[in-house]
Amino acid sequence: MKFKESKQFTCGYLPLKTANARFVDPNQKLTNQIYSKLSEEGFRRSGNYIYSPSCRSCAACVPVRLRIKDFNMRRRHRRTLKLNQDITILQVEPHFDSSYFDLYKEYQLRRHDSELTSISPSEYMNFLASEWCQTIFIEFRLKKKLVAVSVFDRLNNSLSAVYTFYKIDLLQRSLGQLAILTQIDIAAKNGLSYLYLGYWIEKSAKMNYKNDYSPMEYFHNGVWADKHLQ
Numbered sequence: 483m484k485f486k487e488s489k490q491f492t493c494g495y496l497p498l499k500t501a502n503a504r505f506v507d508p509n510q511k512l513t514n515q516i517y518s519k520l521s522e523e524g525f526r527r528s529g530n531y532i533y534s535p536s537c538r539s540c541a542a543c544v545p546v547r548l549r550i551k552d553f554n555m556r557r558r559h560r561r562t563l564k565l566n567q568d569i570t571i572l573q574v575e576p577h578f579d580s581s582y583f584d585l586y587k588e589y590q591l592r593r594h595d596s597e598l599t600s601i602s603p604s605e606y607m608n609f610l611a612s613e614w615c616q617t618i619f620i621e622f623r624l625k626k627k628l629v630a631v632s633v634f635d636r637l638n639n640s641l642s643a644v645y646t647f648y649k650i651d652l653l654q655r656s657l658g659q660l661a662i663l664t665q666i667d668i669a670a671k672n673g674l675s676y677l678y679l680g681y682w683i684e685k686s687a688k689m690n691y692k693n694d695y696s697p698m699e700y701f702h703n704g705v706w707a708d709k710h711l712q
Contacts, residue, residue: 484510487536495686496542504536507623512614518638521678524625527615527635527642529608535681543607543681545701546692547640550669550676559663562656570623570656571664576611577619578603581628586653589647610645617644632661636667640676641669662695 484507490657493499506512508531517525517532524545525534529558535543553652590601601609610633611617613690622630630648634641643665662679669677683689692698699706 483516488533493537493540495683495688496540501536501540502524502536502538503533505531505533514615516636517615517635518640521637521640521642525702526678526680527644529610529613530614542683542685544683545678546680546682547676547678547699547706548695549697549699549702550666550674552697553666553670556587556694558656558694559659560620562659566655566657566660568624569660572621572623573668574619574621576607576617576633578607582619582621582631585628585631585649586647589650592650593647620661622648622660624652627671630661631656632664634665637678640664640674641665643676643680655663656692657692666695703706 485504486507488503488505490500490502493501501668506525510531512532517527520532523534525532526545527533534545535541537543580674583603587607610619615637616636618634618636620632620634621628622632629652630646632646635644643657643662646658646661649659662677665677668673676699679692679698680693681689682698697708699708701707
């Protein structure tokens, strides 16, 4: 497997930090099998790229995954499920839908004040889906109105969360949490072992929500462990 190093870019999680990424040479043929194997080694997918952090002076990004069979359902999780019993949930194949796209741009603007509101439909789809992996979209509707979309990849023995966006006006419904709980349920019903939740950064407030799920495994020096090692 051939890898390449990215150019240095601004870190999106830690102020005043720069970052680098290591990614699979895009000239190589990629498959869901390769992706599944590399996920076990701490890699993630973004569009057609498989990458991992490769920062020269920082090791704050820690790959994390939830162990499905031992998932600890907390009181707040039960409250979220009860609160959202009136929401219908449907899994669909990856496709462009203008209502999804409008919700994505609204979410980027209101949640992140992001320039991604200018993203084109093709750029949006290229970010979420890929030609060579098994991606699923989940739509969440309240009285037939779209309120959230969550995207995940189906790997050999796990799911990998890709991205979730939702109506900011409905923050009290904890739709991001509902999306993760839905993915946990899908993984459990399919007898899968893990849900990969990307990278966790101890000092990043954006990553705090991942502390709500356990038992979490952390990837350090080529090994998955139950505890975060400093």
